[in-house]
Amino acid sequence: MSLPLEDIKVLDFCQVFAGPATTMHLADQGAQVIKIETPEGDNSRNFVPFPGSNDLSRGFVALNRNKRTIALDLTKPEGLEIAYKLVKWADIVVCNLRPSVPERLKISYEYLKLINPKIIYAGISAYGEKGPDATLPGYDLIAQAKSGITTTRRNADGTPIGSFIYYADMAVAMLGAYAIMVALHERNTTGVGQKIELNLLHNYLALQAVQMVKTENDNPTDQGRVLTALATSYMASDGKYIHVHSASGRQWVNLCKALDLEHLIDDPQFDTHQKRGENAESLFQVIAAVINTKPAKEWESILKENNSPTSVIQEWQEVWIDDQVVANDMIISYEQPGVGVVQSVNTPFKLSNSNTNNRVYRAAPHFGQHNEEILIEFGYSPNEIDKFKSLGVIKDSIE
Structure with missing residues (x-):
């Protein structure tokens, strides 16, 4: 081809x-x-x-x-x-x-x-x-x-x-x-x-680009350093970390349901996105205590079942064999003279009319x-x- x-x-x-x-x-x-x-x-x-x-x-x-x-x-x-x-x-x-x-x-x-x-x-x-x-x-x-x-x-x-x-x-x-x-x-x-x-x-x-927007009357925001309980990592009971990300009202509801924290959905401290940011420290402590009760993989399954964006934080050795990575041909293997079989990252896009699996x-x-x-x-x-x-x-x- x-x-x-x-x-x-x-x-x-x-x-x-x-x-x-x-x-x-x-x-x-x-x-x-x-x-x-x-x-x-x-x-x-x-x-x-x-x-x-x-x-x-x-x-x-x-x-x-x-x-x-x-x-x-x-x-x-x-x-x-x-x-x-x-x-x-x-x-x-x-x-x-x-x-x-x-x-x-x-x-x-x-x-x-x-x-x-x-x-x-x-x-x-x-x-x-x-x-x-x-x-x-x-x-x-x-x-x-x-x-x-x-x-x-x-x-x-x-x-x-x-x-x-x-x-x-x-x-x-x-x-x-x-x-x-x-x-x-x-x-x-x-x-x-x-x-x-x-x-x-x-x-x-x-x-x-998002952070470096400046108008006449303000300066670029410092969003990267703002602690948010809803876009961060938590340690599970097995010592592994899991990342959660709740960017909308619907995702906030889904996260609360997954963690059995439905009473927080309408809590006056957390019932708007702005309040959840203002009270991030206390919200972080609540979520951290819950996630520390089960292994990371178990929480990943529960969160996914509730349509709440998440992933266990993987080591590189785990990425090579990740089901999603394998299913989408993200890694390729080939013979490198003088070295042997090498695995490396495949071209990160696919063309339907071209052979992208063996580049x-x-x-x-x-x-x-x-x-x-x-x-x-x-x-x-x-x-x-x-x-x-x-x-x-x-x-x-x-x-």
């Missing part, structure tokens, strides 16, 4: 998470992706390495399936010449190096559009390409801090803590794939390429795995390839 983007060609100048995830989303739909790595390799190759492997890790394998790779030294004229040849071939370039680096390496949009005027160039940065922090190094956790989202998660002593789930990296990747599709559609009309700018900071603001047609590549294959494909002779090796233009092992 053909794949939706199999005629689209992508060049990946990316490291770590946001950029590689963007190109993986395109590759999963059939796009031909060639990843250009530096002689040091993508930094994510060191993110939780697999035992016995010097170039494969969980971080790299998670976001680089369905790609080919070539390891080029772009500081050498021959390496840059090869890269430019690939640019002529490509429809799309994705780059998440610091804004100053593509300019220094001569792979910025201003350089590449002269080589291929139809190129669509997605540039991903930490904080945006203008302003005092534009050229600074940045990571998801730093963007979290700058965006204000870190203040919504605190230790017991009130210290703000970041999340090691890199939300903006993943959000940029999905938004980046969307923006690329928009630019491709426009190019089909105009025949002209363009540059797309994305950054982690802006995506963290977008993830807080891994190429395992994540070893460093420099496709050097010779790609060079031969682009017209270089064996003698030229040997010369590139001797000059250090291409690499087959990480420096």
Whole structure:
């Protein structure tokens, strides 16, 4: 079966998470992706390495399936010449190096559009390409801090803590794939390429869109820190936690019935949404005492029977075998050379006319795995390839 983007060609100048995830989303739909790595390799190759492997890790394998790779030294004229040849071939370039680096390496949009005027160039940065922090190094956790989202998660002593789930990296990747599709559609009309700018900071603001609404006479609300008894977690009798969420009057009634607290439905302290918020501390104590009388799974069944939104808080090991996850093919398994069978997250959407259940047609590549294959494909002779090796233009092992 053909794949939706199999005629689209992508060049990946990316490291770590946001950029590689963007190109993986395109590759999963059939796009031909060639990843250009530096002689040091993508930094994510060191993110939780697999035992016995010097170039494969969980971080790299998670976001680089369905790609080919070539390891080029772009500081050498021959390496840059090869890269430019690939640019002529490509429809799309994705780059998440610091804004100053593509300019220094001569792979910025201003350089590449002269080589291929139809190129669509997605540039991903930490904080945006203008302003005092534009050229600074940045990571998801730093963007979290700058965006204000870190203040919504605190230790017991009130210290703000970041999340090691890199939300903006993943959000940029999905938004980046969307923006690329928009630019491709426009190019089909105009025949002209363009540059797309994305950054982690802006995506963290977008993830807080509801909280970050400000009018002339007020400030963004601090909803993330307001204790609510009806959208939080409770410890059950077995020590496991269960999350409840009651967002409407009907759901409040359903929750009370499930917990055998029907006398609270019309209690003057709790008979409106506003009062339930104002008296959240006392309501929390009442609900906590009830939920602590039964195991979490039992409460989950009772709440579901009463149409009250809920879930036991699962460990990752439990997620792999969760009935809902399995039923919807959210996890895929495939053979990763040098590692064995790998399970990872499937493409998070399905197309009814396309095979979405088996999106891994190429395992994540070893460093420099496709050097010779790609060079031969682009017209270089064996003698030229040997010369590139001797000059250090291409690499087959990480420096």
